[in-house]
Amino acid sequence: xxxxxxxxxxxxxxxxxxxxxxxxxxxxxxxxxxxxxxxxxxxxxxxxxxxxxxxxxxxxxxxxxxxxxxxxxxxxxxxxxxxxxxxxxxxxxxxxxxxxxxxxxxxxxxxxxxxxxxxxxxxxxxxxxxxxxxxxxxxxxxxxxxxxxxxxxxxxxxxxxxxxxxxxxxxxxxxxxxxxxxxxxxxxxxxxxxxxxxxxxxxxxxxxxxxxxxxxxxxxxxxxxxxxxxxxxxxxxxxxxxxxxxxxxxxxxxxxxxxxxxxxxxxxxxxxxxxxxxxxxxxxxxxxxxxxxxxx
Amino acid sequence: xxxxxxxxxxxxxxxxxxxxxxxxxxxxxxxxxxxxxxxxxxxxxxxxxxxxxxxxxxxxxxxxxxxxxxxxxxxxxxxxxxxxxxxxxxxxxxxxxxxxxxxxxxxxxxxxxxxxxxxxxxxxxxxxxxxxxxxxxxxxxxxxxxxxxxxxxxxxxxxxxxxxxxxxxxxxxxxxxxxxxxxxxxxxxxxxxxxxxxxxxxxxxxxxxxxxxxxxxxxxxxxxxxxxxxxxxxxxxxxxxxxxxxxxxxxxxxxxxxxxxxxxxxxxxxxxxxxxxxxxxxxxxxxxxxxxxxxxxxxxxxxxxxxxxxxxxxxxxxxxxxxxxxxxxxxxxxxxxxxxxxxxxxxxxxxxxxxxxxxxxxxxxxxxxxxxxxxxxxxxxxxxxxxxxxxxxxxxxxxxxxxxxxxxxxxxxxxxxxxxxxxxxxxxxxxxxxxxxxxxxxxxxxxxxxxxxx
Numbered sequence: 001x002x003x004x005x006x007x008x009x010x011x012x013x014x015x016x017x018x019x020x021x022x023x024x025x026x027x028x029x030x031x032x033x034x035x036x037x038x039x040x041x042x043x044x045x046x047x048x049x050x051x052x053x054x055x056x057x058x059x060x061x062x063x064x065x066x067x068x069x070x071x072x073x074x075x076x077x078x079x080x081x082x083x084x085x086x087x088x089x090x091x092x093x094x095x096x097x098x099x100x101x102x103x104x105x106x107x108x109x110x111x112x113x114x115x116x117x118x119x120x121x122x123x124x125x126x127x128x129x130x131x132x133x134x135x136x137x138x139x140x141x142x143x144x145x146x147x148x149x150x151x152x153x154x155x156x157x158x159x160x161x162x163x164x165x166x167x168x169x170x171x172x173x174x175x176x177x178x179x180x181x182x183x184x185x186x187x188x189x190x191x192x193x194x195x196x197x198x199x200x201x202x203x204x205x206x207x208x209x210x211x212x213x214x215x216x217x218x219x220x221x222x223x224x225x226x227x228x229x230x231x232x233x234x235x236x237x238x239x240x241x242x243x244x245x246x247x248x249x250x251x252x253x254x255x256x257x258x259x260x261x262x263x264x265x266x267x268x269x270x271x272x273x274x275x276x277x278x279x280x281x282x283x284x285x286x287x288x289x290x291x292x293x294x295x296x
Numbered sequence: 297x298x299x300x301x302x303x304x305x306x307x308x309x310x311x312x313x314x315x316x317x318x319x320x321x322x323x324x325x326x327x328x329x330x331x332x333x334x335x336x337x338x339x340x341x342x343x344x345x346x347x348x349x350x351x352x353x354x355x356x357x358x359x360x361x362x363x364x365x366x367x368x369x370x371x372x373x374x375x376x377x378x379x380x381x382x383x384x385x386x387x388x389x390x391x392x393x394x395x396x397x398x399x400x401x402x403x404x405x406x407x408x409x410x411x412x413x414x415x416x417x418x419x420x421x422x423x424x425x426x427x428x429x430x431x432x433x434x435x436x437x438x439x440x441x442x443x444x445x446x447x448x449x450x451x452x453x454x455x456x457x458x459x460x461x462x463x464x465x466x467x468x469x470x471x472x473x474x475x476x477x478x479x480x481x482x483x484x485x486x487x488x489x490x491x492x493x494x495x496x497x498x499x500x501x502x503x504x505x506x507x508x509x510x511x512x513x514x515x516x517x518x519x520x521x522x523x524x525x526x527x528x529x530x531x532x533x534x535x536x537x538x539x540x541x542x543x544x545x546x547x548x549x550x551x552x553x554x555x556x557x558x559x560x561x562x563x564x565x566x567x568x569x570x571x572x573x574x575x576x577x578x579x580x581x582x583x584x585x586x587x588x589x590x591x592x593x594x595x596x597x598x599x600x601x602x603x604x605x606x607x608x609x610x611x612x613x614x615x616x617x618x619x620x621x622x623x624x625x626x627x628x629x630x631x632x633x634x635x636x637x638x639x640x641x642x643x644x645x646x647x648x649x650x651x652x653x654x655x656x657x658x659x660x661x662x663x664x665x666x667x668x669x670x671x672x673x674x675x676x677x678x679x680x681x682x683x684x685x686x687x688x689x690x691x692x693x694x695x696x697x698x699x700x701x702x703x704x705x706x707x708x709x710x711x712x713x714x715x716x717x718x719x720x721x722x723x724x725x726x727x728x729x730x731x732x733x734x735x736x737x738x739x740x741x742x743x744x745x746x747x748x749x750x
Contacts, residue, residue, distance in 0.1 A: 043404055043405075046430075129572075130509075131572065150572045150573040153572075153575045241575050241722075241725055242725055242729040245729075255718065259718050260715040261714040263408070
């Protein structure tokens with residue numbers, strides 16, 4: 001603070017508007033959710049205070065909840081596994097192309113498309129062959145007719161089909177982040193390394209990877225939190241169905257709050273989701289801090 | 297799947313934004329009311345004009361489920377609203393047009409903060425009960441008694457909107473479920489209209505063998521499958537009243553009638569009646585398959601008639617009554633679908649004007665719909681010669697069929713509370729993707745019922 005050489009009061013004046021807005025839009029709703037999570041309330045009528053009953057039911061009775069948590073976490077794992085791929089793509093783009101910007105922009109294109117459009121697009125791609133689904137048609141053309149499936153309605157594969165679309169959409173986003181990181185590494189370092197005989201993968205291992213850790217961390221956290229909150233794509237493509245087979249935490253929360261009209265119960269799920277996000281972010285941060293320490 | 301906001305806390309807000317402000321979804325669809333430029337005949341003006349000509353301008357919000365300008369319902373609404381506005385210069389009707397699901401969601405969100413629009417749409421029986429219990433809706437008995445509005449409604453239809461002798465909403469329709477079929481495709485495969493459920497399964501198999509998609513359904517919106525299932529239950533139960541018995545705790549879901557219905561329903565699914573990936577088709581996508589001539593049969597409420605007559609298969613379609621199942625049931629008993637209904641907010645600032653508008657709206661509702669060829673399955677009596685007005689054969693058949701309705705059952709979600717209904721909807725949707733033991737399905741229902749109806 002003293003570095004700025006301004007009185008604390010001035011700082012307060014400048015920070016206050018944002019702080020108020022932030023409190024009103026973030027902290028207050030979180031606290032309200034914690035409170036409504038302890039109510040038996042349909043959102044319209046008189047609410048009844050039930051203490052921790054909602055959470056108890058959520059953790060012990062609800063047959064949909066834990067599978068949806070599992071699907072959500074699996075989603076997060078896949079999203080994070082995508083980051084190294086994005087990093088490799090970024091390194092390749094940097095190294096072998098004179099003007100990589102065009103390619104990076106094209107990879108980025110799906111990110112700016114609306115999720116509803118992406119969802120509808122992939123829904124038709126996944127359609128059964130009898131409805132003209134592209135994926136199945138291709139499989140048949142390749143003589144792999146036995147592999148055709150109704151991708152979005154078979155409980156075993158529907159979730160994987162959804163993961164794939166999400167990964168496809170966000171690959172370009174992470175490539176862009178990683179690409180920016182890679183290009184910002186000064187070329188002198190590589191030149192110096194070249195003199196010492198470190199080229200190609202050796203240079204990557206000892207220069208690119210360590211210097212990329214902070215950027216890598218951003219991508220990982222974004223991917224992780226983003227997938228915990230996955231909602232729109234699933235809502236558009238399957239709506240959580242068939243029979244809860246593609247429900248994740250957020251769709252379960254939506255179904256409970258608005259379709260089953262258990263607003264209190266839905267809030268309890270929301271609270272769980274907040275805690276999950278917070279704890280996971282803490283864990284990831286700690287992991288990276290130890291990693292950075294080791295590197296330095 | 298990451299989005300672009302970098303700060304974790306900011307991202308968390310999204311979750312809450314979702315719960316707190318879903319109403320924003322429909323924000324863009326608010327239309328301004330039509331200009332009051334269309335001519336009206338003098339007899340359409342109401343007494344309100346003279347009473348209120350000296351009063352200030354009043355704006356009434358009319359939340360509705362007619363957003364599509366291509367539909368007869370939309371044209372009907374615009375006509376009545378603009379006529380009313382011409383007759384009552386001081387009243388301005390502001391339309392908030394949303395599709396059905398959005399409207400349900402928006403109303404629930406608005407209700408949570410007690411900000412129900414002046415006029416809104418609710419659904420019958422159990423679905424509107426929470427709103428009535430919370431005292432959000434105004435009783436409409438007074439406008440029903442005005443100018444004989446009550447007598448324009450069909451006998452008994454208002455019961456579904458009545459609580460404690462007060463009517464809280466006025467329905468826009470009264471439909472029954474039938475099986476629409478494509479006559480050309482039936483002829484092509486050489487099959488007859490089935491009179492038993494077992495024959496219907498044979499028809500499915502024959503059609504399939506002839507390379508024709510037997511039936512279509514938009515099962516992503518799970519109510520569609522439930523509607524069909526409930527019709528089978530109506531037959532296996534030998535008549536209406538199964539869910540009422542369950543509610544009265546006289547019977548449980550572990551009942552032979554219910555289990556037989558599950559098995560019969562699975563027979564139909566396993567025979568390959570429905571299109572591949574049925575659970576990923578929403579209501580419109582499913583119906584479009586039928587309307588574009590890609591399937592032979594379609595089970596739906598009679599409200600679909602107008603749309604079918606307006607599609608490329610118009611003229612090729614007829615409808616048959618849902619057949620008996622194992623020789624049980626009466627084909628003149630139907631799945632009954634009393635329509636969505638117009639209700640008025642009890643806390644409306646302009647209660648008097650809102651009531652005046654709704655009264656005017658309902659008084660003109662049958663006539664305007666009749667002129668737009670949209671009068672099949674109304675909740676009110678319609679004066680006029682349908683044949684002479686150019687209604688299709690399909691429409692004429694359904695009108696005749698409606699005269700012989702001998703009662704029936706309501707859809708599951710109109711009978712049971714939302715939590716139980718959701719379990720049921722999911723359970724039936726599951727039958728489309730995997731075969732289950734009837735006992736298991738019954739037990740699932742019973743457990744949900746017991747948990748939500750202490």
